[in-house]
Amino acid sequence: MKIAAVAGGVGAGKFLRGLIQIVSPTELTVIVNTxxxxxxxxxxxxPDLDSVTYWLAGVADRERGWGRADETFRAxxxxxxxxxxxxxxxxxxxxxxxxxxxxxxxxxxxxxxxATAAIxxxxxxxxxxxxxxxxxxxxxxxAVDQAGDTLDLHFQEYWVKRGARDDVKGVRxxxxxxxxxxxxALEAIASAEAILLCPSNPIxxxxxxxxxxxxxxxxxxxxxxxxxxxxxxxxxxxxGMADKLLPTAGVEVSAAGVAAYYAGRGLIGGWVIDETDTAxxxxxxxxxxxxLMTDTIMVDDEAAARVARVALALAVAGGS
Amino acid sequence: MKIAAVAGGVGAGKFLRGLIQIVSPTELTVIVNTxxxxxxxxxxxxPDLDSVTYWLAGVADRERGWGRADETFRAxxxxxxxxxxxxxxxxxxxxxxxxxxxxxxxxxxxxxxxATAAIxxxxxxxxxxxxxxxxxxxxxxxAVDQAGDTLDLHFQEYWVKRGARDDVKGVRxxxxxxxxxxxxALEAIASAEAILLCPSNPIxxxxxxxxxxxxxxxxxxxxxxxxxxxxxxxxxxxxGMADKLLPTAGVEVSAAGVAAYYAGRGLIGGWVIDETDTAxxxxxxxxxxxxLMTDTIMVDDEAAARVARVALALAVAGGS
Numbered sequence: 001m002k003i004a005a006v007a008g009g010v011g012a013g014k015f016l017r018g019l020i021q022i023v024s025p026t027e028l029t030v031i032v033n034t035x036x037x038x039x040x041x042x043x044x045x046x047p048d049l050d051s052v053t054y055w056l057a058g059v060a061d062r063e064r065g066w067g068r069a070d071e072t073f074r075a076x077x078x079x080x081x082x083x084x085x086x087x088x089x090x091x092x093x094x095x096x097x098x099x100x101x102x103x104x105x106x107x108x109x110x111x112x113x114x115a116t117a118a119i120x121x122x123x124x125x126x127x128x129x130x131x132x133x134x135x136x137x138x139x140x141x142x143a144v145d146q147a148g149d150t151l152d153l154h155f156q157e158y159w160v161k162r163g164a165r166d167d168v169k170g171v172r173x174x175x176x177x178x179x180x181x182x183x184x185a186l187e188a189i190a191s192a193e194a195i196l197l198c199p200s201n202p203i204x205x206x207x208x209x210x211x212x213x214x215x216x217x218x219x220x221x222x223x224x225x226x227x228x229x230x231x232x233x234x235x236x237x238x239x240g241m242a243d244k245l246l247p248t249a250g251v252e253v254s255a256a257g258v259a260a261y262y263a264g265r266g267l268i269g270g271w272v273i274d275e276t277d278t279a280x281x282x283x284x285x286x287x288x289x290x291x292l293m294t295d296t297i298m299v300d301d302e303a304a305a306r307v308a309r310v311a312l313a314l315a316v317a318g319g320s
Numbered sequence: 321m322k323i324a325a326v327a328g329g330v331g332a333g334k335f336l337r338g339l340i341q342i343v344s345p346t347e348l349t350v351i352v353n354t355x356x357x358x359x360x361x362x363x364x365x366x367p368d369l370d371s372v373t374y375w376l377a378g379v380a381d382r383e384r385g386w387g388r389a390d391e392t393f394r395a396x397x398x399x400x401x402x403x404x405x406x407x408x409x410x411x412x413x414x415x416x417x418x419x420x421x422x423x424x425x426x427x428x429x430x431x432x433x434x435a436t437a438a439i440x441x442x443x444x445x446x447x448x449x450x451x452x453x454x455x456x457x458x459x460x461x462x463a464v465d466q467a468g469d470t471l472d473l474h475f476q477e478y479w480v481k482r483g484a485r486d487d488v489k490g491v492r493x494x495x496x497x498x499x500x501x502x503x504x505a506l507e508a509i510a511s512a513e514a515i516l517l518c519p520s521n522p523i524x525x526x527x528x529x530x531x532x533x534x535x536x537x538x539x540x541x542x543x544x545x546x547x548x549x550x551x552x553x554x555x556x557x558x559x560g561m562a563d564k565l566l567p568t569a570g571v572e573v574s575a576a577g578v579a580a581y582y583a584g585r586g587l588i589g590g591w592v593i594d595e596t597d598t599a600x601x602x603x604x605x606x607x608x609x610x611x612l613m614t615d616t617i618m619v620d621d622e623a624a625a626r627v628a629r630v631a632l633a634l635a636v637a638g639g640s
Binding site for chain 2: 041042043072074075076078079081082083084085093094096097098100101103104107119122
C-alpha cells in the first residue's frame with residue numbers, strides 16, 4: 001500500500017516512527033517542511049528534514065525531541081565563546097556532520113532533494129524523504145516585542161533565539177508563491193492509497209508546504225483519502241508554540257479548531273483526535289469529517305504505532 | 321624588543337609557547353605557513369595557523385601535538401560513517417568551531433589575515449599572527465607509490481591520508497610565485513630586533529613561506545639578526561617526515577645539513593643545535609654561522625622557554 005505523509009519536525013518524526021512499525025517503509029513517501037531551513041555558520045540546516053530522518057533512523061533523542069540521541073554540543077559551545085553569529089542555534093556535534101555533508105553536496109551542485117536522499121541513505125532510512133521544494137522558502141514571523149517594536153524574524157529566531165516571547169501578528173512564507181514542489185512530491189500524493197497529515201504545527205509546519213503551489217490542490221483532489229492527526233490535545237499543543245500561532249490565523253486552539261482550519265480548505269477527509277477530546281467529536285463530524293479517537297500521546301514507538309494504525313484506517317476508509 | 325618568527329605547525333607552536341614565557345607576546349609577530357591549508361567539508365582549514373594559535377593560547381594537545389587538548393572527534397567519526405569526501409582528515413569537534421568561524425568570516429569578505437586575527441583574538445592570543453599570504457598557495461608533493469605510479473598529492477594527502485608511504489620526488493608550492501606576503505609581514509621582519517626561524521620542517525613548512533616573493537630577500541637583508549633552531553636532532557626529525565623530504569632537496573638529514581640549506585641562501589646568522597649534535601658544531605661554524613647548543617627537546621613550557629632564550633640570544637648577538 002503506497003502511503004504519502006505531509007510532515008513537520010518532531011511530532012511528525014514520532015508519528016512516522018510509529019507508522020513504519022506497521023507498514024513497509026519502502027511504501028512510504030514523506031514530504032517535509034523546509035520553511036524553517038536556515039544557514040548557520042555557512043551550513044544549510046534543515047531542522048524538519050533532519051528530525052524526520054533521525055526519528056525514522058531510530059537515532060533521535062526521545063527526551064529532547066529534536067536532534068540525535070547521545071549528542072554533545074562541543075563545537076556549538078566553542079562557537080558561542082567566539083560570539084559567532086548564529087551560535088544561539090544549538091547544533092550537536094553529530095548533527096553537525098549532517099549539515100556539513102548536506103552543504104558540501106549542495107555546493108557541488110546537488111539539489112536539496114538529492115542531498116536529502118543521500119543523507120537518508122546514509123542513515124539507512126528506507127522511506128523516501130522529500131523536501132517540500134528545492135527552492136528557498138523561508139518562514140518569517142511578523143511580531144511585536146515587549147517594547148512595542150515590530151520585528152521581522154526568521155522562524156528560528158522567533159522560536160529558538162527569542163523563545164517565542166514576542167506577540168505574533170502574522171506568519172509569511174517568503175518565496176513559496178514562486179516555488180514548485182520537489183520532483184515526485186505531487187505524484188506521491190496523487191498515487192497514494194493513504195495520505196497522512198502528521199501531528200505537526202499547522203501554521204509553522206504544514207502551512208509552508210501548502211503555500212507551495214500545487215500541494216493544496218493535490219491534497220484536495222484526494223481529500224477522502226487524507227487523514228490528519230490533531231497536534232492539539234486538550235486545548236494545547238503537546239510541544240512547540242502552536243497555541244501562540246493558531247490565533248493569528250483565527251484558528252481556535254483545539255482539535256476541532258485545527259480540523260476546521262484544514263476542512264475549510266477541503267484538504268482532509270478524516271481526523272484523529274485524542275480520547276480526552278471526546279466532547280469535540282460532534283463539532284468535527286459536523287465539518288463533514290470522519291473521526292476516530294485514540295490515546296495520541298506517543299510515549300514510545302508502540303504508542304506511535306497505535307496512532308498511525310488509527311490514522312491509516314481512517315484514510316483508507318475514504319474509499320477510492 | 322620587537323621579535324618576528326617564521327613558523328610551521330607543531331614544532332613552531334611548542335617553541336613559541338616557550339618564547340612567550342620570556343618575552344611579552346605583544347612584541348611578537350609570527351608569520352605562519354599556509355601551504356598546508358586545505359578545504360575539508362567545504363571549510364577552510366589552516367593546520368599550521370591553528371597549531372600556532374592553540375599552542376600560544378595554551379589549549380594545544382601536548383601529547384598529540386596537533387589540535388586541541390580535551391578534544392573529541394564525533395563529527396568526523398560520523399562523517400567517516402557517511403563516507404564523506406575528505407573525512408580521512410580528522411577534525412576535532414572543538415577544532416571544527418575554528419574552521420566554521422574562519423570559513424564564515426571569509427565568506428563574508430574577510431581575508432585570511434583578518435580571519436586569523438579574529439580567531440587569535442577569540443583565543444586571547446596577544447602575539448600578532450599572520451598567514452604568510454592571503455593568496456591561495458598549495459604545497460603539492462610529487463610522489464611515486466609502491467606500484468610505481470606517479471602521484472600529484474596535496475601535502476595533507478601525502479602526510480595524513482597516505483601516511484607518507486610514497487617515495488617523494490619533489491615538492492612544489494603552487495601559486496606561490498604570484499602570491500604576495502600578507503600585509504605587515506615583510507615590515508615585521510624588517511623592523512624586528514630578533515628574527516627566529518622556528519624548528520619546523522624546512523621543506524614542508526619554511527620553504528612555502530620562502531617561495532612567496534619577498535620573504536627570502538627580507539630575511540637575507542637581516543640575516544645577522546636571524547637565528548634558527550634545528551628541527552633535526554641526532555640525524556632525525558623529532559616528529560613529522562622531514563627525513564623523507566630533505567633528501568629530495570639534496571639536504572643531509574642533520575642539524576648541519578639544514579643549517580647549510582638555510583645558510584646557502586644567506587637566510588640565517590645563527591643556528592641552535594641540540595647537545596647531542598656537538599660533533600656537528602665545527603661544520604656549522606664553517607658555514608659562517610654563530611652556534612649555540614642546548615637541550616632542544618621541548619618536553620614542557622620550561623624546556624621550550626630555555627630553547628627560545630638561547631635562540632633569542634643568538635639572534636640579538638647578531639648586532640644591528
